[in-house]
Amino acid sequence: MEWIYFVTCIAILITMVLAVVRGLAGPTIFDRVLAVNMFGTKTVLFIAVISFLTGRPDFLDLALAYALINFIGVFAVLLFFQSREVRRAAEAEREAGK
Amino acid sequence: MHLLLDILSAMLLLSGAFFVFVGGFGVMRMPEFYTRMHAASLTDTGGAALILFGLMLQGGFTLIPLKLAAIFLFLFLTSPTASYALANAALLSGVKPACRNETGKAFPGEQPAKPKPKRKSASKAVKARKSAPVKPPAGKPAKRPAKKPTKKTARKKS
Known part of the structure; x- marks a missing residue:
């Protein structure tokens, strides 16, 4: 049964590496946010599988906490960038009005 | 019974690993933002649900499946919201969905409305339907959907 945990861990790790590559290469800021969101979700899964692989179920609490933090963090970043874009649009409209 | 549970959870875990890997590959390879989001949501729902259920079967009658269920419920509520x-x-900030042509003008919403083929005769409607799904694969330089080549393709098909 352990090798299945191991295979799952490897798959999740490869996906995390791919997400990091996308986050570094992403052309828009939203690609980066998407990559960070995906990385966080994969971290939750990874901690859950690792807790079974090493036989320490206490790690599941960490996974739960990480899921909460990830959600809040993505929303904070999104609100920041969205308000920035809205402010820019408003400024452009004001410039055009003059 | 234990063997059955092991086999079931192994299947769930391996298919979840497959989903996660495919989603990661899609995020790496897809051509633009919205398709990338589609791939990422694949890993967020399918991969997470399969892996967590597979682990839940291994937990036995303890607090572990409950914690896993809490994680699953939370991910299930938050990842679509995110x-x-x-x-x-x-x-809102102006990232537009991909267009079919590389000219950059033919977004589906912005295209000037083409006159729809009149459906008086059935054969014309069939021809229009056949000529409609000419979709060049994304990334290749697409020709303008002129009327002559579509008719040719329709003849070839028929």
Whole structure:
């Protein structure tokens, strides 16, 4: 049964590496946010599988906490960038009005 | 019984690993933002649900499946919300969905409305339907959907 945990861990790790590559290469800021969101979700899964692989179920609490933090963090970043874009649009409209 | 549970959870875990890997590959390879989001949501829902259920079967009658269920419930509620907020923010700040042509003019919403083929005769409607799904694969330089080549393709098909 352990090798299945191991295979799952490897798959999740490869996906995390791919997400990091996308986050570094992403052309828009939203690609980066998407990559960070995906990385966080994969971290939750990874901690859950690792807790079974090493036989320490206490790690599941960490996974739960990480899921909460990830959600809040993505929303904070999104609100920041969205308000920035809205402010820019408003400024452009004001410039055009003059 | 234990063997059955092991086999079931192994299948769930391996298919979840497959989903996660395919989603990661899609995020790496897809051509533009919204398709990438589609791939990422694949890993967020399918991969997470399969892996967590597979682990839940291994937990036995303890607190572990309950914690896993809490994680699953939380991910299930938050990841669509995050995806929605992400797509909304991207659309509001002007990231447009991909177009078929590389000319960059033919977004589906912005295209000038073509006169629809009159459906008086059935054969014309069939021809229109056949000529409609001429979709060049993304990334290749697409020709303008002129009327002559579509008719040719329709003849070839028939």
